[in-house]
Amino acid sequence: MPIAALSDPHMGDAAKNPDRTEKIIAFILFLSIVFFGVAGAAYVQNWSPWTFGGALGAGLFALGFGLTAWGKYLMPQGPFVEERHTLASTAEERDSMSAALVERSAVVVKRRKVLGGLFAAGATVFGIVAAFPLIRSLGPLPGTSLETTGWRKGMVLVDSTGRPVRRDTLVVGGIMTVYPRDTVDPQNGFITDEGQAVDQTVLIRVSDQPFTTEPGRENWTPDGYVAYSKLCTHLGCPVGLYEQELELLVCPCHQSMFNVRNGAVPQFGPAPRPLPQMHLGYDDDGYLIAMAPYNQPVGPGFWERNS
Amino acid sequence: MSTTAPTKRNRKEALGPYGRVGQAVGELDDRLGVAKGGRVFLDKIFPDHWSFMLGEISLYSFVVLLATGVFLSLYFVPSSQQVIYHGSYRPLDGQWMSEAYKSTVQISLNVRGGLLVRQMHHWAADIFTGSIIVHMGRIFFTGAFRKPRELNWIIGTTMLILAILEGFIGYSLPDDLISGTGLRIGYSIAESIPFIGSYLVTFLWGGQFPGSGVIIPRFFIIHVLIIPLVLIGLLSAHLGLLVRQKHTQFKGEGRTENNVVGSPMFPTFMAKTTGFLFMVTAATALLGAFAQINPIWQFGSYDASKISYAVQPDWYMGWLDGALRIMPSWELAFWGHTVPLEVFLPAVIFPGIVFQIAIMWPIIERRYTGDLAMHNLLDRPRDRPKRTAFGAAFFAMLFTLFAASSTDVLANFFKVSLNEVLWFFRFAFFIIPIITGLVVYQLCREMQGVHGIGKRKRAVIVRRSAEGEYSTVPAAPRPDDEQHELDPEPVPVRIDIEPLSNGGIRQPESSPTGARQVSR
Numbered sequence: 032m033p034i035a036a037l038s039d040p041h042m043g044d045a046a047k048n049p050d051r052t053e054k055i056i057a058f059i060l061f062l063s064i065v066f067f068g069v070a071g072a073a074y075v076q077n078w079s080p081w082t083f084g085g086a087l088g089a090g091l092f093a094l095g096f097g098l099t100a101w102g103k104y105l106m107p108q109g110p111f112v113e114e115r116h117t118l119a120s121t122a123e124e125r126d127s128m129s130a131a132l133v134e135r136s137a138v139v140v141k142r143r144k145v146l147g148g149l150f151a152a153g154a155t156v157f158g159i160v161a162a163f164p165l166i167r168s169l170g171p172l173p174g175t176s177l178e179t180t181g182w183r184k185g186m187v188l189v190d191s192t193g194r195p196v197r198r199d200t201l202v203v204g205g206i207m208t209v210y211p212r213d214t215v216d217p218q219n220g221f222i223t224d225e226g227q228a229v230d231q232t233v234l235i236r237v238s239d240q241p242f243t244t245e246p247g248r249e250n251w252t253p254d255g256y257v258a259y260s261k262l263c264t265h266l267g268c269p270v271g272l273y274e275q276e277l278e279l280l281v282c283p284c285h286q287s288m289f290n291v292r293n294g295a296v297p298q299f300g301p302a303p304r305p306l307p308q309m310h311l312g313y314d315d316d317g318y319l320i321a322m323a324p325y326n327q328p329v330g331p332g333f334w335e336r337n338s
Numbered sequence: 339m340s341t342t343a344p345t346k347r348n349r350k351e352a353l354g355p356y357g358r359v360g361q362a363v364g365e366l367d368d369r370l371g372v373a374k375g376g377r378v379f380l381d382k383i384f385p386d387h388w389s390f391m392l393g394e395i396s397l398y399s400f401v402v403l404l405a406t407g408v409f410l411s412l413y414f415v416p417s418s419q420q421v422i423y424h425g426s427y428r429p430l431d432g433q434w435m436s437e438a439y440k441s442t443v444q445i446s447l448n449v450r451g452g453l454l455v456r457q458m459h460h461w462a463a464d465i466f467t468g469s470i471i472v473h474m475g476r477i478f479f480t481g482a483f484r485k486p487r488e489l490n491w492i493i494g495t496t497m498l499i500l501a502i503l504e505g506f507i508g509y510s511l512p513d514d515l516i517s518g519t520g521l522r523i524g525y526s527i528a529e530s531i532p533f534i535g536s537y538l539v540t541f542l543w544g545g546q547f548p549g550s551g552v553i554i555p556r557f558f559i560i561h562v563l564i565i566p567l568v569l570i571g572l573l574s575a576h577l578g579l580l581v582r583q584k585h586t587q588f589k590g591e592g593r594t595e596n597n598v599v600g601s602p603m604f605p606t607f608m609a610k611t612t613g614f615l616f617m618v619t620a621a622t623a624l625l626g627a628f629a630q631i632n633p634i635w636q637f638g639s640y641d642a643s644k645i646s647y648a649v650q651p652d653w654y655m656g657w658l659d660g661a662l663r664i665m666p667s668w669e670l671a672f673w674g675h676t677v678p679l680e681v682f683l684p685a686v687i688f689p690g691i692v693f694q695i696a697i698m699w700p701i702i703e704r705r706y707t708g709d710l711a712m713h714n715l716l717d718r719p720r721d722r723p724k725r726t727a728f729g730a731a732f733f734a735m736l737f738t739l740f741a742a743s744s745t746d747v748l749a750n751f752f753k754v755s756l757n758e759v760l761w762f763f764r765f766a767f768f769i770i771p772i773i774t775g776l777v778v779y780q781l782c783r784e785m786q787g788v789h790g791i792g793k794r795k796r797a798v799i800v801r802r803s804a805e806g807e808y809s810t811v812p813a814a815p816r817p818d819d820e821q822h823e824l825d826p827e828p829v830p831v832r833i834d835i836e837p838l839s840n841g842g843i844r845q846p847e848s849s850p851t852g853a854r855q856v857s858r
Contacts, residue, residue, distance in 0.1 A: 074450065074451060077450055080451070080453050080454050080627060081627050081628060083451060083454060083627070084454040084458075084623055084624070084626050084627020084628070085624065085627045085628065087454070087623045087627070088620045088621075088623030088624035088626075088627055089620070089624075090620075091616045091617070091619045091620035091623055092616070092617055092620035092621075092624070094613075094616045095612075095613040095614060095615065095616025095617035095618075095619070095620055096613065096616075096617060097613070098609050098610075098612055098613030098616065099609065099610050099613030099614060099617065100613075101609055101613075102605070102606050102607070102608075102609030102610035102613060103610060106601075106605050106606040106609055107601070107602070107605075107606055108386070108601050108606060109383070109599070109600060109601045109602065109606075109827075109829075110386075110591075110592065110599045110600060110601075111381075111383055111599070111600065111601065111602055111827055111828060111829045112383065112592065112597050112598070112599050112827060112828060113381065113382065113383040113584070113597060113598045113599075113828070113829070114596065114597050115584055115595075115596050115597060115598065115714060118486065118582070118583065166541060167541070169541040169542060169544065169552075170540045170541040170542065170543065170544040170545055170549070170550070170552070171540055171544070171545055172537065172540065173536040173537060173539075173540045173546075176540065176545065176546045177529075177536055177540075177546055191643075208643050210643075219422070219434075220434065221420070221434055222434075222641075222643075224548050224549075224551075224642070225546075227548075227641055227642040227643045228522075228546075228547050228548045228642035228643075229546060229547075231642065231643035261643060265526075265662075265667075265680065265681070266522070266523045266526040266527070266662070266681060267522050267523070267525070267526040267547065268519060268522060268523065268645055268649070269642065269643050269644060269645045271644070271645040272647070283645050283646065283647050283649050283746075284519065284523065284645070284649050285659075285662055285663045286663065286745060286746055286756055286760075287667075297667060299756070299757065299760075300663075300667070300760075301662060301663065301665050301666070301667045301680045301681075302667055302680075303667040303668070303669030303678065303680050304669065330526070331526040331529060331530065331678060331681065332530065332669055332676040332677075332678035332681070333529045333530065333535050333536045333676060333678070334531075334532045334533055334534075334535055334536060334675055334676060334677065335536055335675065335676075336671075336675070336676040337674040337675070337676075
């Protein structure tokens, strides 16, 4: 039934030649069958995803296009009109509803105050009790877990394969990520989640001489080795880029930059605090060790953080 | 049973004039009383304007998301259990990875059709969010949110927030290096909330990041059940309200506040919209087939101590990332407590304000204009210069922040210092929206003043007389130049075409008003 608008320049031709339009649409719909057949064959024969997806997409497009064209050119377009009826009820009906609400609840509330109060109290207590299984049991209280790391006094620094770091592991300008020894299993190269996410520390050999990053940290950098928590103080991304010439650690997430020579004080970007520095030293076997745990929480700020 | 042998003919007659369909309608109506409302529904009128399809794109990409998501859930393993990979993809051989990542690699490289469906799912998610925003823009700039449709605007805005959240959570599920970094940032943002932040994150993650391996299963159930369920509920309410309150329509021939002019639900709109469903699906299939998205096997499994360059979230989170980048490093520390304003302000307070303004806009505008009337006819954006200017400024602000989420890439590309790019965006965040708002306001005012705007231009013939004097004469009117007054009719039961003379070609003269030749 060709009822498309003749005056519409987009539809005039189709409306004038409904038989031709029907043939074109029939051909498009037939094409969809062909494409779906190709898609089926591509799936069964395990051809490339491009063939399968391309044929599927082409088939879906032909099917959809054919149906839409059928609707657009060969079905009644109108314009037809539908009257809007006002959504609002009559004034009496409104009053009747309001009356029922107000007057019936007046009976309930005024005469049975004790029952109403007890019901409300019961529902409230239920809400509080239900909050425990629904919320409180989801995980542990934070406690001091956000303020501590796995680093202890005397913990040996190891790389991601569990190999301890020695005096000659890095040349000047070298950089590596280190973990506490007990978070890395050297047998299969497995690093615990805590080792990766909390304890990760960046070790840089800035020079071949000890140097002072900040007053009070005079002996923290044996042989020019300096170590900082690798967690950005902005949002906890690993501070993974090292600009060797400028001696800057750069966080790729939001471009905070920390100067490794001056105690990782932020020089640029949104990070608010320096990266916590590790007090380094050697053990009797000549391995680099942590001389103390980090003296402050690592990573981004939070309400309980006492800085 | 009658004694006469049932012939084909009298069986047919016994069914009544509408045959088996009539019979079925009767049976249904006896039990549910659907005939009256059903006829009204079949006659429901849909205005014909391209901008009304934007919401349909959202609806149909959601259908694609559900279908492809069911497929993916058959193969995805929501577990952060660490395993060693020994699959067909050699570069990852022997590496530690989570079950979630391993199963996503399997879906991409080993499940037949898996890569296509995964990429369709991701593309459909991007189309879903994008089309919601564009649809919202249409509703906003034409004033379709005004009384009586405030509630539907609020439902729609809520669905946008849920869509963004759903997208972020789904993006995090494969546990690859890039999404894991995004999740880490999400954790730190939640942690920055004063008083409750640290409780929130340890409860949700089951401990300090990355927690006790519960976040992937929890995100999975939120992604495949909880949010989709809420979305389906809100979607039903959204469409239910649309049917109850009927469509808005643009001003035009025969259109008033008290009617809807367009084509009927059955069969015209149903055919067009079902066809459109297939075409939206086709678009996601073709994108999934030919446009690679999120090739997680190249990124590697998430390792909290690794990261890659140019870390950016999916595009609909970009504005938040941009806000985080340009925020100065203001941290408050007092009385043994810390408020990380450099995170809390741009990533919690700011989006809170943005969504609050979006949700409350119908109420804000009503308070400002004092307009309490019912509105079924849409505004042209230029006729409401202040609203249009505000909306444009709002979008300009979000777009500036979106651009700010690639400061490092821009600095590299234009070979300027990162510092200059950063300070540019800090100023641009305030200046670009103001300029945009002023320019748009002025444009709207100018357009209002132009005579005959939006109408087809009548050609003008310039003549030069023998004396060298120029004069203009309007050209002869063309058939479509005049505004026709339509007489729209109610949807008829039958639509018959008079037999066409002239070899099947109807002359335009036979419908001088532009109205259809419809007889009952």
